[in-house]
Amino acid sequence: MNTCLDVFKNLYIEGNSENLAISPCCISPVQSVASIDFYSNDYLNKIREKWMEGKFPSECSSCEKYEKENKPSRRIGSNSWYIDHKIFDSKVELLRIDFWTGDLCNLRCAICGPKFSSAWKQELGLPINERKTIRNDSWKNLDLTKIKYIHFNGGEPLLSKEHEKLLESITNKCQVHLFYNTNATIRPTNNLLDLWSEFRLVQIDFSIDDIGDRFNYQRYPAIWEAVVSNLFYFKEKCPINCMFGVNTSLGILNYNNYNNLLDWFKNNFYMNRVSDLVEYKTQFTHGILSIENYTERKVAIKSYLNKLDLRRSTNWQKTFPELVQIL
Secondary structure, eight states, rough: OOOOOTTHOOOOOOOEEEEEEESSSSSSEEEESSSOOTTOHHHHHHHHHHHHHOOOGGHHHHHHHHTTTOOHHHHHHHHHHHHTOOOOOOOOOEEEEEEEEEEOOSSSOOOOTTTTTTHHHHTTOOOOSSSOOBBOOOOGGOOTTTOOOEESSSGGGGHHHHHHHHHHOOOOOOOEEEEEEESSOOOOOHHHHHHHHTTTTEEEEEEEEOOHHHHHHHHOOOOOHHHHHHHOOOOOOOTTTTTEEEEEEEETGGGGGGHHHHHHHHHHHOOOOTTOOOOEEEEEESSSOOSSSSSGGGGHHHHHHHHHHHHHHHHHHHHHHHHHOOO
16 A cells, blocks of 8 residues: 555644644654644645555654664554555544643653653752643544544553543443553543443553563553553453553663563463463664664763663663663
């Protein structure tokens, strides 16, 4: 398929009603808008026109790069979903949403930062006006009558009461596929469990990059033992339409330890309670802790980790002894 159906049928929403930004998906650059107009927005239409010509727009360069390197891209993954649902046309129609629930988060992950985590804002001591937690309630202005898929990310989506209101408002729940990225430190509320049971399918991807003390460092201040307990809680309590995945961001801190993480999951958490297999996925970390060209950034990486240790009383050299040799 020589197009990207997401640009015709998907919307990524970031910010809140006072400071909105949109794009065709969660990996393309966002454009600030006063209000959401999925059908007539100039930015979205410009991207659509380029795809109608059979060309990658500059806004889709990430997918183009991955595909040139024979790597899976967002475009290929999304198009597979449309094909599975027998959707092939380029009619502009809002069927899918990438919904950023806001920046409310309880963790300060080493690969993250203040844009997507309120806890990071507090750690860095940002001014009070910059520490205000963002709650995304822009869904109230959308026509959700034809929606078939919603991807929730954050922050931590399971801390968002607003997203439960969104779910409650959907009238065609039995036709909608929900997808979550969650850090596995928050258990779903009873109300959320009940809501999930009404939807066609609920996929829950746990963002877990390592095990033990290595996990605790990377997903600070999460505790591995508590997360393990939560995983089994999800397995026991989630309705039978819930399927699980593990999404690992590979970077300088965990690249050489991924097999140990995979072994743990295959030995301890490899299916849901109705025997659907857990799906294991990886993506490469971007930013300071990226594995790409790390030899050129050794000083910057060590400086970043030393600053984390100073603020958190952690010790990267003790937790990742193999990095001492590498860096």
